[in-house]
Amino acid sequence: MAGTGRTIYIAGAGIAGMTLALALAKFGATVIVAERNKKVQEVGAGLQISPNARRVLNQLGLDKAIAQKSFEPHGIDVYPFRATKPLVTLELGNIMRERFGAPYTVMHRADLAEALYRACRRFANIDMLFGVRGFDAVNHERGTSIIVDEANGNARSARVHAFIGADGVNSETRTRVLNGPASTYSGYVAWRSTINADLLAGILPGDRTSVLMAPGFHMVCYPLPHRRQFNIALFVKEKPSRLNPDDPPKEPTLPWAALRSKMLDAILDAGKGSWGYWVCNTVDAPVWSDGGVGLIGDAAHAMLPFQAQGAAMGIEDAAILAPLLMTEPDAASAFRRYEAMRRQRVERVRNLSNSNGFAFHLEWPFTLARDATIALQGSRGHLKRLAWIYSYDAAPEATVPPPDRARDLH
Numbered sequence: 001m002a003g004t005g006r007t008i009y010i011a012g013a014g015i016a017g018m019t020l021a022l023a024l025a026k027f028g029a030t031v032i033v034a035e036r037n038k039k040v041q042e043v044g045a046g047l048q049i050s051p052n053a054r055r056v057l058n059q060l061g062l063d064k065a066i067a068q069k070s071f072e073p074h075g076i077d078v079y080p081f082r083a084t085k086p087l088v089t090l091e092l093g094n095i096m097r098e099r100f101g102a103p104y105t106v107m108h109r110a111d112l113a114e115a116l117y118r119a120c121r122r123f124a125n126i127d128m129l130f131g132v133r134g135f136d137a138v139n140h141e142r143g144t145s146i147i148v149d150e151a152n153g154n155a156r157s158a159r160v161h162a163f164i165g166a167d168g169v170n171s172e173t174r175t176r177v178l179n180g181p182a183s184t185y186s187g188y189v190a191w192r193s194t195i196n197a198d199l200l201a202g203i204l205p206g207d208r209t210s211v212l213m214a215p216g217f218h219m220v221c222y223p224l225p226h227r228r229q230f231n232i233a234l235f236v237k238e239k240p241s242r243l244n245p246d247d248p249p250k251e252p253t254l255p256w257a258a259l260r261s262k263m264l265d266a267i268l269d270a271g272k273g274s275w276g277y278w279v280c281n282t283v284d285a286p287v288w289s290d291g292g293v294g295l296i297g298d299a300a301h302a303m304l305p306f307q308a309q310g311a312a313m314g315i316e317d318a319a320i321l322a323p324l325l326m327t328e329p330d331a332a333s334a335f336r337r338y339e340a341m342r343r344q345r346v347e348r349v350r351n352l353s354n355s356n357g358f359a360f361h362l363e364w365p366f367t368l369a370r371d372a373t374i375a376l377q378g379s380r381g382h383l384k385r386l387a388w389i390y391s392y393d394a395a396p397e398a399t400v401p402p403p404d405r406a407r408d409l410h
């Protein structure tokens, strides 16, 4: 294979970084992942994995590991503000498999991170460095050089085929190495909690996702049966002046208290004391690479999570970029082709996420038109409307790793 023998460094062992590591390792590259944290992500909450992302993960051999720890909701109940019954239930479950060839699942993100990490560990040609203190990458006439300050104080330097920043929304690869822009505040914060399922029995259905829309905020709830929990994400508009990173608020404060539905208040109550607060920043980087240094995932294009596609876009990026890095004559042309293939799609998904935020948070009387449209589209309208997202096939041609490179740790 053309690219075997290529050494590629990745900053960040998040979802995008580990997916890329796996995809590259399957093509025979030597991959080093440099992660700032001491271990893989354990924090965070739930993640919806749509068929477009799942197909890539399946192709990388993760189908069983994900199936064991994830759940396929039967549908999405959509509640307008104060409604006691869903306006519509958008069908998921079997129909997603039938239409898009892979399931639509929900899972805890720590379980996905663990599955990716275990899969990476089975490759002798993936080296994971945790607790790294810093890194730098420099393009020069004869290629790209990197230096990584390891946890033990050693500095590791190397000439590499490529260096990829998969280091998230506040990527140093983007801001420091590529002189790109800092992330910007979107105007929204997310409150997240995983709540014991017993506390929500009779309040939320245990077999589906529930979306509660309201003027200026919305809530997404789904079961995580493997953990006997519900994942709750509450998205609220917040003025920048009220954000204080040194003293974050402890509990969500929402408008319309007197008008809220019993369901919403019961969920807020059940989550008391467990809410985590997350400022939603976005990234609009004018370029995703320079020479042998490039970006994937949130580092390149963090977006609002209102179509639940941020991680999916990073997974797709990895699937598209890996074969290019292994087959193009140099990394710079691989990055150029990758950006040409990805940018339009990512922007389309970003625009949809933004317009979802607008629609979810509408006030009366504009809600009347929105709700009428949702009702008219019915329980299967989303299958057609969102087919361009779910049917996208980024899956790399997975090749069996050479026997001396595969290491089974079971």
Ligand SMILES: Cc1cc2nc3c(=O)[nH]c(=O)nc-3n(C[C@H](O)[C@H](O)[C@H](O)COP(=O)(O)OP(=O)(O)OC[C@H]3O[C@@H](n4cnc5c(N)ncnc54)[C@H](O)[C@@H]3O)c2cc1C
Binding pocket: 011, 012, 013, 014, 015, 016, 017, 034, 035, 036, 037, 041, 046, 047, 048, 049, 132, 166, 167, 168, 169, 170, 171, 172, 190, 192, 233, 278, 280, 296, 297, 298, 299, 305, 308, 309, 310, 311, 312, 313, 314
């Ligand atoms: C509330 C909420 C709900 C969401 N729900 C969904 C959903 O349902 N489905 C979906 O697809 N997306 C969802 N998203 C989006 C998704 O979480 C992100 O798009 C995704 O996690 C980005 O993955 P990533 O690997 O690019 O970045 P990250 O997950 O941020 O990983 C970056 C990694 O880089 C490491 N790192 C950072 N800086 C350095 C450094 N200097 N050196 C070394 N390592 C570094 C970090 O420690 C981390 O491990 C949601 C987002 C939010 C906020």
